[in-house]
Amino acid sequence: MLHFAILAGLVFLAYSVLNGGRSSEDMTISVSSFEIERLAALYDTEAGTRPNDRDLQALINDHIKQQALAREARALGMADGDVVIERRLVQKMIFMLSETRTVSTPNEDELRAWFDQNQDQFREPERTTFDHIFFSSADDPKIEATLSALTDDPELAWRQRGNPFMLQRSYSDITRSELIHVFGIDFATQMDSLESESRQWQGPLRSDLGTHLVRINARQASYIPEFSDIQNAVEQAWRDQAQRQETARKIQSIVDKYNVEIEGIPRK
Numbered sequence: 240m241l242h243f244a245i246l247a248g249l250v251f252l253a254y255s256v257l258n259g260g261r262s263s264e265d266m267t268i269s270v271s272s273f274e275i276e277r278l279a280a281l282y283d284t285e286a287g288t289r290p291n292d293r294d295l296q297a298l299i300n301d302h303i304k305q306q307a308l309a310r311e312a313r314a315l316g317m318a319d320g321d322v323v324i325e326r327r328l329v330q331k332m333i334f335m336l337s338e339t340r341t342v343s344t345p346n347e348d349e350l351r352a353w354f355d356q357n358q359d360q361f362r363e364p365e366r367t368t369f370d371h372i373f374f375s376s377a378d379d380p381k382i383e384a385t386l387s388a389l390t391d392d393p394e395l396a397w398r399q400r401g402n403p404f405m406l407q408r409s410y411s412d413i414t415r416s417e418l419i420h421v422f423g424i425d426f427a428t429q430m431d432s433l434e435s436e437s438r439q440w441q442g443p444l445r446s447d448l449g450t451h452l453v454r455i456n457a458r459q460a461s462y463i464p465e466f467s468d469i470q471n472a473v474e475q476a477w478r479d480q481a482q483r484q485e486t487a488r489k490i491q492s493i494v495d496k497y498n499v500e501i502e503g504i505p506r507k
Contacts, residue, residue: 268306270299278302336489342481345474351466354473358463361473366412367430368457372401373408374443374450382443386452389440393454397440401452412459423447430455 278298282290290298318324345353354361374382385400398408406421418427426446433441435455442452466473
């Protein structure tokens, strides 16, 4: 316990020395009307109601305590080398730089030219609409019997066949990534090779869940929409990219103000 008492004494000694040299501005905590409104809005979000006078005063008191303790901790160097605090400060700085909007509005010709160069990011994926019958075992003899019966009559009580399935028996406009998420990549790969025009039952196909007979009802190929149909989305994507590039330039301009020395590696 003695070493804890000594450490506490050293901390408070440093605290006394630092406080003696700090300006009145450093020792002033100002709580603006904007900050009070922010505290009240946060309370409203968490509690579902606006704070009364007593609650609001408690919020302000807590904020003052937080500001005072945070300043003392910084003055004592407690934040130095703290990775969590550094990352949080970096996040706040990047947010501030990103919120400083300096990106101009592109004209339609500029936007069309940018769209032509970046069409793939607006590509709509292939989508498939299909029904399936699930079998929990790949060795179930009913698989071949069911496929044979449905070949003669594709609508022959197909929903009552197979084993119970915990998800859907029919899927509409599902993308390949969604297929993989639900059934696994092997199933999605097998689906790629199925014939899609006849609307006949095919299979069996293996998935992460079991075995399936599948009927493709529709398949829409991947395509790039017309510019006029997605102009607003294109402009937003252009703005987002331009803002990221502008933020990166601002960050680099800040970095360039510093002399950087890396031990053992010459600065380029």
